[in-house]
Amino acid sequence: MAYDRKQGRHQVAQSSQPDYRLEVGRAEVPVGTPRGFVVLDPARAATLKAWTSTLIPASGRRPDAGSVGAAEYIDATVHLVPSIRPALLHAIDEVERLALAATGKTFAECGVEQREGVLRQFQSAGDRDAFSMVGDFTYEAYYGHPEVLAAIEADTGWRGSGPMKGSSMTAFDASRLERVRNLPRRYRAVAGRELKG
Amino acid sequence: MNRQPDADVLVIGSGAAGAAICSRLAGRGAKVVCLEQGDWVDRARLPKSHPDWEVRGRRYWAANPNVRRWPADYPVSSEGQDPIDVYMYNAVGGSQIGFAGNYWRMAPSDFRVQSLDDVGADWPFDYEELAPYYTLNEAEVGVAGLAGDPCGPPREPLPNPPAPIGRPGQLLVDAYEKLGWYWWPTEQAITTHAYRGRPACDNRGWCTFGCPQGSLSTADLTYWPGALKNGVELRTQARVREVVIGGDGKAIGARYYDQDGVVREVRAAVTVVACGGLGTPRLLLMSSSPSHPDGLANSSGLVGKNLMVHVQSFATGLFEEPVDGWNGTWGGTVSTRQFYETDPARDYVRGFIMSGCRGWSPLNLALQIAPWGSGHHQAFDERINHEISLYLCGEDLPEESNHVELDWGHLDGFGMPGVVTHHELNENSRRLGRDMIAHAHQVLEAAGAKSVRDFGLAPIWGWHLLGTAKMGEDPRTSVADRFNRAHDVPNLFIADGSSMPTSAGVNPSATIQALALRCADHIWESRRDYDSGLSSQMR
Numbered sequence: 001m002a003y004d005r006k007q008g009r010h011q012v013a014q015s016s017q018p019d020y021r022l023e024v025g026r027a028e029v030p031v032g033t034p035r036g037f038v039v040l041d042p043a044r045a046a047t048l049k050a051w052t053s054t055l056i057p058a059s060g061r062r063p064d065a066g067s068v069g070a071a072e073y074i075d076a077t078v079h080l081v082p083s084i085r086p087a088l089l090h091a092i093d094e095v096e097r098l099a100l101a102a103t104g105k106t107f108a109e110c111g112v113e114q115r116e117g118v119l120r121q122f123q124s125a126g127d128r129d130a131f132s133m134v135g136d137f138t139y140e141a142y143y144g145h146p147e148v149l150a151a152i153e154a155d156t157g158w159r160g161s162g163p164m165k166g167s168s169m170t171a172f173d174a175s176r177l178e179r180v181r182n183l184p185r186r187y188r189a190v191a192g193r194e195l196k197g
Numbered sequence: 198m199n200r201q202p203d204a205d206v207l208v209i210g211s212g213a214a215g216a217a218i219c220s221r222l223a224g225r226g227a228k229v230v231c232l233e234q235g236d237w238v239d240r241a242r243l244p245k246s247h248p249d250w251e252v253r254g255r256r257y258w259a260a261n262p263n264v265r266r267w268p269a270d271y272p273v274s275s276e277g278q279d280p281i282d283v284y285m286y287n288a289v290g291g292s293q294i295g296f297a298g299n300y301w302r303m304a305p306s307d308f309r310v311q312s313l314d315d316v317g318a319d320w321p322f323d324y325e326e327l328a329p330y331y332t333l334n335e336a337e338v339g340v341a342g343l344a345g346d347p348c349g350p351p352r353e354p355l356p357n358p359p360a361p362i363g364r365p366g367q368l369l370v371d372a373y374e375k376l377g378w379y380w381w382p383t384e385q386a387i388t389t390h391a392y393r394g395r396p397a398c399d400n401r402g403w404c405t406f407g408c409p410q411g412s413l414s415t416a417d418l419t420y421w422p423g424a425l426k427n428g429v430e431l432r433t434q435a436r437v438r439e440v441v442i443g444g445d446g447k448a449i450g451a452r453y454y455d456q457d458g459v460v461r462e463v464r465a466a467v468t469v470v471a472c473g474g475l476g477t478p479r480l481l482l483m484s485s486s487p488s489h490p491d492g493l494a495n496s497s498g499l500v501g502k503n504l505m506v507h508v509q510s511f512a513t514g515l516f517e518e519p520v521d522g523w524n525g526t527w528g529g530t531v532s533t534r535q536f537y538e539t540d541p542a543r544d545y546v547r548g549f550i551m552s553g554c555r556g557w558s559p560l561n562l563a564l565q566i567a568p569w570g571s572g573h574h575q576a577f578d579e580r581i582n583h584e585i586s587l588y589l590c591g592e593d594l595p596e597e598s599n600h601v602e603l604d605w606g607h608l609d610g611f612g613m614p615g616v617v618t619h620h621e622l623n624e625n626s627r628r629l630g631r632d633m634i635a636h637a638h639q640v641l642e643a644a645g646a647k648s649v650r651d652f653g654l655a656p657i658w659g660w661h662l663l664g665t666a667k668m669g670e671d672p673r674t675s676v677a678d679r680f681n682r683a684h685d686v687p688n689l690f691i692a693d694g695s696s697m698p699t700s701a702g703v704n705p706s707a708t709i710q711a712l713a714l715r716c717a718d719h720i721w722e723s724r725r726d727y728d729s730g731l732s733s734q735m736r
Contacts, residue, residue, distance in 0.1 A: 022263050022264050025256055025264035025265045025266050026266055027256060028253070030249060031248075031249035032248070054569070056573050056574075057570070057573065059574040060574075119569075135569055139564055139567075140255065141252075143251065143560035144249030144251055144252040144560065145249075152581065155578065156519075156581050158523050158556075158559065158581045158582040159523045159524070160248075160523075161248075162523045162524060163403050163523075164245070164247075164248060166400050166401045167399070167400050168399075168400070169400050170361055171358065172360070172366075177381070179374065180347065180373075180379055181347070183379060184347065185348075186347050186379055186534065186537075187304050187305060187306065187348055187349055187534075187538060188304070188306040188538055190305045190306060190308065190324065
């Protein structure tokens with residue numbers, strides 16, 4: 001039944017299946033902090049690490065998502081939010097099953113193209129919400145990581161430290177308003193009165 | 198036994214409106230108590246104090262209370278054909294703690310929508326009556342901008358110069374000049390110069406993720422320091438259960454749960470409800486009693502009705518050259534009101550603004566457009582630092598069918614109900630929205646964009662929650678009078694965005710705060726109507 005779920009002392013409107021988008025609000029997991037796995041066993045951790053590295057592979061200066069701790073970030077998140085653990089565990093197991101069926105190898109042992117094929121198969125036929133969850137969390141772990149932001153700045157000029165450090169900018173050049181200042185007024189007066197501020 | 202009032206004025210809610218009322222009344226000598234269900238924001242925890250600010254913004258700072266779930270938040274469900282993705286904060290400063298700072302005056306015609314365009318409603322007063330309070334508020338807040346925009350009436354110089362517009366702004370100016378359209382630097386509630394003890398903005402951008410610099414004019418930084426200095430007693434973590442009505446039909450004060458869940462009561466000569474477009478109707482409906490069985494101040498049946506949110510979207514242009522889209526206040530470039538007034542040549546009434554923004558931040562952009570797998574970086578690199586966005590905001594007309602009601606099936610941590618919103622864009626809003634998006638494409642293409650993408654009209658972004666306890670002259674068709682006083686309860690005031698009869702087509706914070714100051718002055722000037730029995734200053 002929809003909208004029947006109670007979350008601690010605060011009831012939240014959501015479907016009977018926990019929605020990770022709502023569940024993660026209370027899970028504060030700093031990005032970039034070194035950490036190990038606390039929920040996933042080594043085999044599942046290896047699968048998830050390979051999964052995240054397939055979602056965002058390395059390119060030039062930029063590392064792959066697995067090497068900046070995306071899988072550990074996901075693990076830490078589900079550690080804080082037990083309600084979404086089942087979806088993650090089932091998804092990892094299903095990806096592993098699909099990899100073995102298609103290649104006879106574990107997902108982590110597969111090549112890039114094989115991994116992408118397995119994930120596409122899972123994305124289309126498996127638990128799409130779980131796939132989105134792993135994807136969203138991977139993107140979070142990746143684009144919040146200082147090493148990634150530094151590489152993006154070097155590659156593209158996008159200054160990831162701007163929101164932390166600020167910058168100086170050239171003041172607005174009011175001379176550009178010359179044409180607009182001289183246009184007729186463009187608002188409707190009310191009841192024929194000339195309104196004053 | 199009659200109990201002595203605790204205050205001359207009780208204000209419920211410490212957000213944009215509540216803070217302004219508290220400050221104004223205390224500055225004139227009234228004894229004021231304010232109840233706030235949330236708490237002060239720990240500024241060290243503002244997302245932008247941390248390198249992973251985007252991630253923090255999606256979790257504990259999430260604008261949707263169902264995600265964030267701070268202790269003071271209550272459940273919000275969204276229903277209807279165009280359900281609202283509700284964004285609001287319950288904290289000292291209210292939803293301003295997560296706002297972008299865009300700060301507009303409404304136009305004179307916005308106060309006469311029904312008379313001029315035969316839709317919506319008229320306000321019970323004109324622009325010129327609110328104008329002095331806009332000016333007063335702009336000084337308090339330290340607004341940045343330039344007087345002289347031909348799209349609005351003449352006005353005094355603003356306290357701070359406009360924000361630097363950067364490369365995105367320059368490209369948009371070029372476009373507007375090429376098109377021959379009106380444009381003007383966007384006014385913002387940001388101190389671009391050092392102002393009244395607050396530092397100058399240092400262009401960190403992404404203002405909704407908190408401003409560690411303290412230049413974004415949120416109510417916790419603008420009105421509250423002075424209010425506290427003038428003696429306002431601010432009680433945080435105070436979840437109000439009901440406004441209490443005495444046997445004479447007047448408001449006595451309010452009962453609330455303190456942080457330990459113990460019920461307390463504050464009594465005052467005057468009670469002001471300023472809990473926002475959802476919180477105010479929630480409290481009024483929760484305050485039902487034998488004499489007000491359908492909720493307090495609800496003889497019109499309009500408490501909770503006419504919920505408005507604005508017709509909103511973004512359009513994003515992709516440019517060949519880098520645009521330095523990381524640099525500067527998020528909304529601080531230039532805007533146009535070319536299409537703000539009703540034009541008989543168009544197939545809808547009312548209008549919209551288009552406000553230039555910067556580029557999308559890395560995580561946000563990647564989630565929008567970068568597919569997973571081997572094509573990820575190429576798609577990301579094509580757009581990061583090469584995009585400029587236009588924020589589009591149009592008028593959403595009031596409809597009684599768009600409403601908020603109590604949700605007793607989903608309770609907050611103190612056993613009080615959540616709310617359900619019901620919303621559907623009407624045909625006028627849909628036509629306006631389509632035209633707004635089409636014109637945004639035109640601007641970005643004129644600026645040199647090689648392609649433009651837009652966000653359509655879904656989801657409905659619920660930043661601006663308005664109209665649910667509207668002002669008006671007639672008690673049968675409005676909840677509060679022209680001074681925000683409830684028609685049904687002579688010493689109860691409703692003074693926030695819920696009191697706005699129409700939404701206009703601009704961000705509402707400036708109007709909400711100007712209305713609050715005007716309401717405060719009316720309370721002060723009519724103070725002899727209220728027997729506080731407490732403060733000689735109020736007599």
